[in-house]
Amino acid sequence: MEFMENQGEQAPIDKNAAAEEAAVAAEPTLEMQLAEAQAKIAEMQDAFLRAKAEAENIRRRAQEDIARAHKFAIEGFAEALVPVKDSLEIALKIETPTLEALKEGVDMTLKQLSSAFERNRLLEIAPQAGDKLDPMKHQAVSMVPAEQEANTIVTVLQKGYTIADRLLRPALVTVAQGK
Incomplete structure (x- = not known):
């Protein structure tokens, strides 16, 4: 204790x-x-x-x-294309079309199609002769001798397209060879 x-x-x-x-x-x-x-x-x-x-x-x-x-996903695009199809079907139903009427109908149908492309952000890649080759947008199918700077576009064989800033199809082009 x-x-x-x-x-x-x-x-x-x-x-x-x-x-x-x-x-x-x-x-x-x-x-x-x-x-x-x-x-x-x-x-x-x-x-x-x-x-x-x-x-x-x-x-x-x-x-x-x-x-x-x-x-x-393609519902909006399909809705924009339906009038284009309607126009083409109407053109085919005409019994005796004149050349002028056919040309006018094709022109109006092309405008409808272009409008449908624009609304759905499907844009053309249409380079001009003399533009610099951009391999991200253009596909060179051949090189040709030309009186312009090397690796510039000489002719456009087919337009390209982008959809929402993504390449859908490159433009097919010929490019100038070096002098």
Whole structure:
């Protein structure tokens, strides 16, 4: 036993009794901490399961949206082309067309088609003679002797097209050889 001074008096202190009192006082605290931790775990598990379900729903909705977009991607373009087809069918129904009427009908149909291309961001690549060859937009099919700078366009054999800034078909060109 140890003795402790208490206002000038000495009283015996039992270490085991003090430890037991501390343990008894600490036990409810540990039980409360355990209960709090278990409640927090249950709450976090619930939040995790909800977040996981929400992520799965978002993924599923995104897949459905992509499938719908693929299915109807050309709908606008198709709507723009229907009048062009109608015009061509009307032209074929004419019994005795004149050359002038056919030319006028083809011109109007070409304007309808060009308008449909523009509305759907399908743009022509139409380089001019003398333009520098751009391998990202032009495909050189041959080199010919010419009185112009090397690697410049001499003739355009076929126009190219881009759709929404992406190359659909390069323009086919001949280019000048070096002098």
